[in-house]
Amino acid sequence: MDRYTTILYEIRGPVCTITLNRPDKYNAINREMAAELIDAFHRVRDEASVAVVVLAGNGKAFCTGGDLSIFPSLAEHTESMNWLAHQGYGVGKAIELCEKVVIAKVTGHCLAGGLELALMCDLVYARESAKFGTTEINMGILPGWGGTVRIARAMPIYRAREIIYSGRKDYTARDMYEMGFLTRVFKDDEFEARFTDVVGNISSKKIIALRMAKEVMGRSLECGSLDAALALERNAIQWLTYAPDIQAMMDTFRNQPDDLVAKQKQANAASDERH
Template sequence: MSSEANIELEWNDSWARLTLARADKLNPLDWATVRELKAAVATIEARADIFAVVVTGRGRSFSAGGDLDGYIHLYKNPDKFSAFLEDFFDMLNAIEASSKIYIAAINGVCVAGGLELLLACDLVIAAESAKIGDGHLNFGQLPGAGGSQRLPRAIGMLRAKKLMLTGDLVSAIEAWDMGLVTDVVPDAELDAAAAALVAKLGDKSRAGLRGAKHLANLTLTTDLATGLRQEIDFVHRYATTEPDATEGLIAFKEKRKPAFVR
């Protein structure tokens, strides 16, 4: 395990756990933390043996968002504030575009920047007691790390506007109902549920996981006609060059578990 001032990065065979570790401050996403996360994501991406990442928070919060005192100082220096926003943008985009599968395990409060981090992940498991929302407008702020763009795409425009404009927090079940999280589990089972999901994904083809994430993400940047054409091209390349594609068909025919490349 490697530790920085604000995060911890733990290696677990073929997957990693990335923990926001400033529980006393509800795991704020200040500039220092964002830069540590950015570096950690780059380190994870360079590890060919790692296929999945669990992102969670220590204590009673996933992340309550930004550091308000830090923002006051950044607002007084527009160049520094711009650099902070760019680092946050780069970090979340790196997660979204990563070849790894990122799973957010939401414990407790997940607000503002915490929600923006959630939205960049591929799958989201929430503890039953979790509270999730945008919350920026409660203090006269606006989402600046992708929240205004990713949230409507995730849950639809009307629901996104309600969360953004009211600042309301919703329960884990409400978040599941609106499509913001993929699973809700008892608080005590959050870590185990995340590990079980990693294990389930671990039985799949690594190349297939990367391909499925890539294809799904096309909807974020392309229109339907372009996406359909890119799907054809990508699947043709995958099926004719990736050994796992042929291995899966042979295993199905032989009624055995596929022996995918690891």
């Protein structure tokens, strides 16, 4: 899929931007967008020069959830299961396993499936005027692309429950930040500059170290004990340490004792000559 119809895919230096591009539908997710997101995140995983992926929305919304055109097909039992287990699960795993730092750039509305997309990302930055919520319970159902589960892992449980139970769609970015959901909130007139600084800082780091940090932090939550998680961390650090460029740096430390001895001998010889 070199040419997408519902998303934009652009690489500039170490940053890939994937933009939901159905602004007339407030970037609502249809089957084509789901397939294209899966393809794009699989594709960016293999882009060796990319450190960071920015997930953004074109127009007035980040994403307002599932497209209404999907719902008639969900009346059929198997199609409903596929939407959850294939498209929804597939998008989440594609983002999780893309091995890049994925940063959600939230402007406008971030509702229902849109909030679920944000939850799939590693970091979530929002414009102060953004609005959030999960509205599925108003229809007698629950978020089905991992929202009910991921939100309980992303913020204090009592606040996560309020968001799911209430069905509100008017939580402000400040509300969500104070409840523990967002990474940062920036004022509207400062947002682009502040967000660009954040992305620039993170994308300047060593790509393999970012990749390993993402994996260790994610997998450590699945470990049965703290000791198992610490072992995972130690192994990751050892693996990183033996990368060729790190070893080249280590060589300078290894050679330092010899250099110091040589310098000391030179100093002693010069002293003897003076006397």
